[in-house]
Amino acid sequence: MVQSQLRGAKRIFFDRIFERSYWTWRKHPAIIVPSMLGSATTVIEQSIFTTGAIAFVSILADKGTLSAFLTQISSGGLTPSLLLNLIFNSSYTPLLIPIIGIAVVAYFLTAILGGGFVYSSEYGIYLDAWNNDKATIGSIVRHGSVRWRAMAWTLFLSNLITWAPFVITYSVFIASALNSASIAGLVGLIASSILLDFALIASLMIAVFTIYSYPAVIIDNVSGLRAIKNSFGAASHNFGATLSYSIVRVLLLILLAVVVIPLTSAIGLPLSSFIAAILSLFLTPVLHSTKTMIYYYSKPNVSEMPFELSDPIWQDIYRRLPRAAWMKIKAGLVEMGRFTIGPRNLPFHLLSVLAFGLGVFLGDYVSISGVKSYLLSTGYVSGRGNPNVIFPQVLPPVLGADIFLNNWLVSIATGLAGIGFGAPSFATILFNGFILGILVPLSTLTMLLAAILPHGVIEIPSLILAGSMGIKLGYAALRRLFGDNTAQNSASETLSSSSDDYLSRTLRQTVYVVVGLAPLFLIAGLIEADVTPIIMRMFGWTF
Amino acid sequence: MRIGAGVDHISTLVQLRLKTDVRVGSRWILLAIASYILWILFAISYYYRVSLPLLTVGQTLGLFGTLAFAASTGLSFLVYTLINRQNKHATREQEIVWQVLREIQSRTTPENLGVLLPLSATEQDFSNLLEQTHEHSAFLWSLLVLVPYVGWVFLMVALYLLTDASNAHERIERMLFEDLGRTLAAGGSRQPAPNSRLPVPRNGTSYLLASAFTIGIVALSWLYVMMIGEAAHFRYHSTLESELLLAFPESTAGGGRVA
Numbered sequence: 001m002v003q004s005q006l007r008g009a010k011r012i013f014f015d016r017i018f019e020r021s022y023w024t025w026r027k028h029p030a031i032i033v034p035s036m037l038g039s040a041t042t043v044i045e046q047s048i049f050t051t052g053a054i055a056f057v058s059i060l061a062d063k064g065t066l067s068a069f070l071t072q073i074s075s076g077g078l079t080p081s082l083l084l085n086l087i088f089n090s091s092y093t094p095l096l097i098p099i100i101g102i103a104v105v106a107y108f109l110t111a112i113l114g115g116g117f118v119y120s121s122e123y124g125i126y127l128d129a130w131n132n133d134k135a136t137i138g139s140i141v142r143h144g145s146v147r148w149r150a151m152a153w154t155l156f157l158s159n160l161i162t163w164a165p166f167v168i169t170y171s172v173f174i175a176s177a178l179n180s181a182s183i184a185g186l187v188g189l190i191a192s193s194i195l196l197d198f199a200l201i202a203s204l205m206i207a208v209f210t211i212y213s214y215p216a217v218i219i220d221n222v223s224g225l226r227a228i229k230n231s232f233g234a235a236s237h238n239f240g241a242t243l244s245y246s247i248v249r250v251l252l253l254i255l256l257a258v259v260v261i262p263l264t265s266a267i268g269l270p271l272s273s274f275i276a277a278i279l280s281l282f283l284t285p286v287l288h289s290t291k292t293m294i295y296y297y298s299k300p301n302v303s304e305m306p307f308e309l310s311d312p313i314w315q316d317i318y319r320r321l322p323r324a325a326w327m328k329i330k331a332g333l334v335e336m337g338r339f340t341i342g343p344r345n346l347p348f349h350l351l352s353v354l355a356f357g358l359g360v361f362l363g364d365y366v367s368i369s370g371v372k373s374y375l376l377s378t379g380y381v382s383g384r385g386n387p388n389v390i391f392p393q394v395l396p397p398v399l400g401a402d403i404f405l406n407n408w409l410v411s412i413a414t415g416l417a418g419i420g421f422g423a424p425s426f427a428t429i430l431f432n433g434f435i436l437g438i439l440v441p442l443s444t445l446t447m448l449l450a451a452i453l454p455h456g457v458i459e460i461p462s463l464i465l466a467g468s469m470g471i472k473l474g475y476a477a478l479r480r481l482f483g484d485n486t487a488q489n490s491a492s493e494t495l496s497s498s499s500d501d502y503l504s505r506t507l508r509q510t511v512y513v514v515v516g517l518a519p520l521f522l523i524a525g526l527i528e529a530d531v532t533p534i535i536m537r538m539f540g541w542t543f
Numbered sequence: 544m545r546i547g548a549g550v551d552h553i554s555t556l557v558q559l560r561l562k563t564d565v566r567v568g569s570r571w572i573l574l575a576i577a578s579y580i581l582w583i584l585f586a587i588s589y590y591y592r593v594s595l596p597l598l599t600v601g602q603t604l605g606l607f608g609t610l611a612f613a614a615s616t617g618l619s620f621l622v623y624t625l626i627n628r629q630n631k632h633a634t635r636e637q638e639i640v641w642q643v644l645r646e647i648q649s650r651t652t653p654e655n656l657g658v659l660l661p662l663s664a665t666e667q668d669f670s671n672l673l674e675q676t677h678e679h680s681a682f683l684w685s686l687l688v689l690v691p692y693v694g695w696v697f698l699m700v701a702l703y704l705l706t707d708a709s710n711a712h713e714r715i716e717r718m719l720f721e722d723l724g725r726t727l728a729a730g731g732s733r734q735p736a737p738n739s740r741l742p743v744p745r746n747g748t749s750y751l752l753a754s755a756f757t758i759g760i761v762a763l764s765w766l767y768v769m770m771i772g773e774a775a776h777f778r779y780h781s782t783l784e785s786e787l788l789l790a791f792p793e794s795t796a797g798g799g800r801v802a
Contacts, residue, residue, distance in 0.1 A: 011678075013630075013678055014680045014682065014683065015627065015630065015678070015680050015681050015682055018682055244680045244682075244683045247683055247686075247687075248680075248682055248683055248686055251686045251687065251689075251690070252686065255686070255689055255690070259608075259612060259690075259691060260612065263604075263605055263608035263609045263612060264605070264609055265605070266601050266602060266604060266605025266606075266608070266609075267602055267605035267606050267609055269609070307634050307635070307637075307638050309559050309562050309563065309631065309635075314620070
């Protein structure tokens, strides 16, 4: 009997690929970086709206109409009809419409173009790590800058095709609900409400088949409809592995969000930040790598994944992983020290401090010009903390850990969001300063310092440092952008490769610096949860 | 491939038995029982609004729920280990037989019909083994088992699939090793001793029905049976694989006995 016949058809084993994805993740920690960049993209998107909001309230404060605006919002609750009324209110329309319009366009552009860069670097580095046993920050930049257009186009088309049934039906439902007084509206409402569930199921089913669109862009070097077509082919030929992947992915999210977080919150164990960290740094890269390799092994010209046995994952997670993580944090601390004292980084530090200072100034101005009077009118008493915020029913060390993880994830995203030419990092630091600035007029300076300083003395400089790193990354991205143009114009590869190299080195430095910030945020988080409330009470705060 | 490389590979695969044919500690069953009891307590507390002393109903639910989920992760790990063990055992066995068949083929001249005829039968058995061995995702089933309440249904289904696969594996493997033994004997090697004790196949359907009628209680004993029930099968493999290596005198490594 012929040997190949004896072995039968090629099979794809989900577990085998998943296990190897885990070990690839362990061996090449750089594959986490695109996932971190994904979180950074979310920060960029948020920063668009926060910048718009800061601009809006600052202008209202300047006009002296902020207090009236806030009263108007709080009087009727944030209902859709109130929001529509506000948008089309002649006092706010000239200001709101352009801000919302610009923000929405910028949001979608960022989501698609940023997603194009992030996904192409992400799926590219998985392939490098598996097939070449090599995953460097340089390859992230290379894949991102080479395939971002193709990926962005695929991302747009894939989401359009996947979610079109649901979005169209939902739009009809909303439009009908707004016109339910008419016969046509009522008929539309009934029909669309019946179809809504089917549309959602249809979208979810399409999502299962378009699951390999992004890996297809990298593996097959295609884009758009061709990538989606290849994804449909691979998913239907390997439906078992595809379904296993989809169920594992969805079930993990549901179990964590619907079961673990509510149950643990009820007994004072806030784990949402911990779970967010697990998802961002571990599960997303491992699952996406698994998906990529399922697609890779589904190719007819790729032979079946060979049988190999590795050590159990579980033992590695609790025996060796903590030590490996600590080694990275130590390396991060060293890099952070270098970055902080490096004289060439002074302009970035100054820009970050400027963003924070500007934010405090704007926040203070907005607070004096309307927010403070509005809060006092709602019954706020100066020097009284919100017991639900300061002293929620949680176990203190766990609260500290939760605060630490939340702040650390924010700083990671702030640093890496700088790849969007620095502006998102600047905006995020500005926003944090803005929030602090709003608090300044609400109590005496001594009380404010008692509430901020104990943990803020570590937390604020750490955040500013993350912002500074992000601004430097933005500078490197700008150099890459203009370096690339120069290279195209003059046909010189040198500038391009040197700016590529600078961007890679800066991205690597950013990753190490934000990782090195972890111990600082841990200390700050523990102080904030366990020490700051005591000091606040000592200085007259009541809860 | 250099001469003897295939035999070395067989030796390595035999040694990997210590990693694939693992013994599952019987204490893990306690977590499955705890999970069952705690989810019942959670349901009672929710339905009758009962709370523990010093705790509100919400906190009581949170406590029972968190403990139940923690215990369920132990059950989930148990299910993962059982399915993963079966997958890896089957895959390693396939690799060993595949390498042995290749080795025999490479050493047999086309005129040696005395070996080629039983070899052909063995290849047929091997083909059947591949065809009828279905790998189930240990990750998927361990996650499904984690879903509160519904997870018990998934546990029963997982155990049914596991039982079914185990029965099929035993049945086909027996024929395969008998033919393989005959092939080796025809080539002048020592024939590995066949399994003298025929295992009684477990009736998955009966277990499934009994588990459903007892709302999952029988599933706990079924789980225990699946945990400890493979020990005899692994012992047989330990002996058989060591004897199989003796058929290739140039092999350098001995087969370690199963733990």
